[in-house]
Amino acid sequence: MEYTSILRRIFVVFGIALLITALLINLYRNSFEKLNENSSRLIHSMNVLESVEELLGFMKDTEVGTRGFLLTGDSTYLTPFLNAQIITPLKLKELKLLTKDNPKQQAHLDSLLILINKKIEAQNFVIHLKKSGNTKFGFKDVFLESKVAMDAIRSICYQMKIEESRLRVLRDREVRESIEITKVISTIFSIAAISVMVIALVSILLELRSKHKIQESLKSVLEATQHGIMSFKSVRDPVTFEIIDFEIIQANKGGASMVNIPADEMIGKRLLSVFPGNVEEGLFDAYKHVTENGNVFKTERFYPHEGIDRWLRIAAVKMGDGFTVTFEDVSTEKQYEIKLENTINELQRSNKELEQFAFVASHDLQEPLRKIQSFGDRLKIKSQGQLTDETTLYVDKMLNAASRMSNLIFDLLSFSRLTKHSDPYVHVDLNQIISEVIVDLEIVIQQKNARIVYSNLPTINAIHSHIYQLFFNLIGNALKFSKAEVTPFIEITSQIISQKSDLKSQRSNNEELPFVRVIIADNGIGLDNEYAERIFEIFQRLHGKSEYQGTGIGLAICKRIATNHGGIIYARGIPGEGSVFTVELPVNKNASPEII
Numbered sequence: 001m002e003y004t005s006i007l008r009r010i011f012v013v014f015g016i017a018l019l020i021t022a023l024l025i026n027l028y029r030n031s032f033e034k035l036n037e038n039s040s041r042l043i044h045s046m047n048v049l050e051s052v053e054e055l056l057g058f059m060k061d062t063e064v065g066t067r068g069f070l071l072t073g074d075s076t077y078l079t080p081f082l083n084a085q086i087i088t089p090l091k092l093k094e095l096k097l098l099t100k101d102n103p104k105q106q107a108h109l110d111s112l113l114i115l116i117n118k119k120i121e122a123q124n125f126v127i128h129l130k131k132s133g134n135t136k137f138g139f140k141d142v143f144l145e146s147k148v149a150m151d152a153i154r155s156i157c158y159q160m161k162i163e164e165s166r167l168r169v170l171r172d173r174e175v176r177e178s179i180e181i182t183k184v185i186s187t188i189f190s191i192a193a194i195s196v197m198v199i200a201l202v203s204i205l206l207e208l209r210s211k212h213k214i215q216e217s218l219k220s221v222l223e224a225t226q227h228g229i230m231s232f233k234s235v236r237d238p239v240t241f242e243i244i245d246f247e248i249i250q251a252n253k254g255g256a257s258m259v260n261i262p263a264d265e266m267i268g269k270r271l272l273s274v275f276p277g278n279v280e281e282g283l284f285d286a287y288k289h290v291t292e293n294g295n296v297f298k299t300e301r302f303y304p305h306e307g308i309d310r311w312l313r314i315a316a317v318k319m320g321d322g323f324t325v326t327f328e329d330v331s332t333e334k335q336y337e338i339k340l341e342n343t344i345n346e347l348q349r350s351n352k353e354l355e356q357f358a359f360v361a362s363h364d365l366q367e368p369l370r371k372i373q374s375f376g377d378r379l380k381i382k383s384q385g386q387l388t389d390e391t392t393l394y395v396d397k398m399l400n401a402a403s404r405m406s407n408l409i410f411d412l413l414s415f416s417r418l419t420k421h422s423d424p425y426v427h428v429d430l431n432q433i434i435s436e437v438i439v440d441l442e443i444v445i446q447q448k449n450a451r452i453v454y455s456n457l458p459t460i461n462a463i464h465s466h467i468y469q470l471f472f473n474l475i476g477n478a479l480k481f482s483k484a485e486v487t488p489f490i491e492i493t494s495q496i497i498s499q500k501s502d503l504k505s506q507r508s509n510n511e512e513l514p515f516v517r518v519i520i521a522d523n524g525i526g527l528d529n530e531y532a533e534r535i536f537e538i539f540q541r542l543h544g545k546s547e548y549q550g551t552g553i554g555l556a557i558c559k560r561i562a563t564n565h566g567g568i569i570y571a572r573g574i575p576g577e578g579s580v581f582t583v584e585l586p587v588n589k590n591a592s593p594e595i596i
Contacts (some may be wrong), residue, residue, distance in 0.1 A: 047219065048098045048105070048164045055091045056157045058084040059116065063150055065125050067204075070130055081123060088116055102167075108160045112153060119149035145437035228255025232271060233322035234291055243288050246271040246322060258329060259308055277305025285324055287316055294318045300330060372398070423463045425589065430457035430467070434492060437472045444479050454492035458516050460587050462565055470561045471520075473554040474581050481579070486523060495520045496587070503584060514588075515567070520581045527573035535571065558583075565589060 061080035068077030092113055099105035220429045232246035241457065248266045256263040259275070266274055271284070278284040286297045298315040303309070311334040316325040380387075380395050387395070434454050445452070452475065460467075475490060482488035497503060497515040527535065536559040564571040566586050573579035 005073055009404060019468060022339070031108070046168075047163055048095065051091060051095050051098060051165070052157050053162050055088065055095070055112070058088055058091065059119065059150065059153055062120070062123060063146075066126065066146075069127065073130070078127065081127075085120060088120075092116075100347045102163070104163055105160055105335065108156050108163070112156050115149050115153050115156065119146055122146035122149060132386070178190050188295075213301060228252065228258045228327045229324065230255050230266075231319060231322065231324045232287070233320065237268060243291060246287065246291075247272065249322070250324075258310070258327070259306065275306055277303065283314070289501045290316045291321065294323075301335075302334075387463050411528050423465060425461050426463050426464055427459050428462045429459045430494070430516075431455075433468050434465075434475075436468060437475050440472065441479065444476075448479060448482060448488050450479055450482070450488035450490065452490045454490070457492070457494050457518070458496065458587065460516055460585055461589050462585065466561045466564070470558050470583070473558050473581075474520050476578070476582075478520065481524045482522070483525055483576075488522065488524065490520065490522045492518065497584070514586075515584050516587050518583045519583070520583075521578065522580075523578040525579075526577050527548065527571065527579050528575055529572055530574070531569050536569065 038561075057078070062084045065077045065080040069075065092109060095109055096106070097107065126146060229250075229252045230248060230253055231250035233249050234243045235245040235247055236242060237244050248269055251263040251266045254264060256266065261274065271278060271287075278287075281301065281303060286299070289295060290297050295318075298314065300311065300313045302311050310329050311331040312327045313330045314325060314327045316323050376395055376398055380392070431454070434457065438452055444450075477488045479488055495517050497517055500514055503515060536546065536555045560567050562585065566589050567582065567584045569583045571579060571581045
């Protein structure tokens with residue numbers, strides 16, 4: 001409807017303009033036929049007419065150039081406008097000199113100067129709005145002001161021409177031979193004026209057609225999205241001019257579906273009559289604030305009114321003297337969020353129970369074990385010589401079992417403590433860590449005559465005690481599972497990884513580069529790669545207790561330490577030839593460790 005109305009107005013205006021132009025052409029032809037000025041004054045009058053025509057031409061060029069810029073955004077269309085700002089004052093000065101003996105024309109020029117300055121100022125503002133992309137704020141008013149000024153300029157120019165033509169009629173009596181030439185000039189001018197109007201009309205029609213296509217495309221996009229989109233304009237009190245409501249001017253199908261009201265039924269109605277719950281939820285005040293201050297409003301909330309009963313994510317932005325709001329249904333996300341919060345609470349409760357268990361294990365379970373070991377040792381010492389070999393074997397097995405139980409409880413406590421700690425991240429020199437481990441394992445190394453080689457290991461940001469425990473367990477395992485007939489040899493090397501594609505796992509890909517890859521290779525009993533992942537599970541043993549001592553927790557502790565630091569650990573090996581354990585850790589991890 002609006003598009004048709006615009007077209008109708010354009011055709012009416014240009015029809016009148018064409019009619020006026022035709023009448024002016026006829027008037028000029030009749031007036032030019034009566035010219036009888038003398039030659040010199042005729043030339044003077046022609047100069048005046050020519051200057052007025054040039055001045056009007058400059059103003060028309062600025063009008064067409066500005067329209068071209070508004071249609072295309074191409075700054076080259078502004079060249080005539082920029083030139084006119086320089087040439088127009090000179091042309092006005094020239095006309096002042098030419099008409100200095102005609103007070104009436106001087107008065108016209110004074111009026112022209114005011115109107116031209118007003119038009120140039122209006123066009124400058126329109127161009128500024130176009131360049132800033134804010135073609136809604138005052139655009140139509142300023143554009144109308146420019147058009148009114150242009151019409152007035154044309155009118156005064158026409159009046160000046162009429163005045164000069166009147167003088168030419170009086171002066172042309174002695175130069176009738178120039179009438180035919182004047183007719184030709186008049187005809188050319190008329191054709192040019194009509195051509196300019198036709199070009200302007202075609203340009204405007206093309207602009208309207210383009211605008212119509214854009215509106216149709218925008219409408220398609222709005223209807224295609226599943227999010228709700230509605231636009232509102234302010235309804236203000238006529239006395240205080242305060243916003244008292246908003247009128248719905250646009251609603252897409254997604255929004256209509258979400259609020260269970262057809263879009264056509266909402267258009268033209270007021271916000272508070274359709275959605276009165278906006279007041280209780282504080283949304284109405286928020287929308288007023290957006291309209292009056294231009295701030296962006298965003299929120300997520302449950303809307304229980306008007307039968308909507310959904311969690312909505314709402315965003316409102318200012319649009320003219322109103323706002324546009326987008327909203328989407330996030331009820332499913334909120335359900336997942338609530339479920340996640342419940343799961344986290346359950347995990348926290350479970351962790352507290354585990355902490356209580358760890359406390360009981362560290363105190364109540366260790367005490368009876370210590371008594372078993374103490375009384376068992378005293379029984380063995382005091383009854384030495386009195387016990388049979390079979391009885392002595394039973395006591396030894398009891399003491400060994402108590403010792404293993406004590407070690408198992410200690411390792412379990414070590415494993416559980418990894419889920420909660422307050423140790424800070426510090427710079428850890430891996431060379432120093434390996435050196436400390438070798439010192440602490442000195443007795444075993446000497447007993448097995450083992451050789452451990454390492455050099456040029458990097459410094460990383462980590463928890464010192466955890467990294468020490470990680471390498472203590474790995475080197476201790478390499479010594480434990482060495483071959484009896486072969487001197488143990490352990491080689492520790494490292495490399496810096498700066499490409500994510502070179503990392504082993506997707507978990508590592510979530511961390512910041514670079515990473516360090518530390519490789520611990522030994523010549524021990526090796527392992528079957530079929531069990532390479534299983535060995536990192538708690539209580540998993542590939543060998544019997546009689547063959548190798550241990551609780552089956554050490555490598556599980558290593559895995560948890562690596563994981564908590566944002567890294568990984570993995571192994572490979574060849575049975576009878578040796579094993580290779582690889583640890584990948586971030587070099588510059590700064591955040592608190594991730595608890596798994």
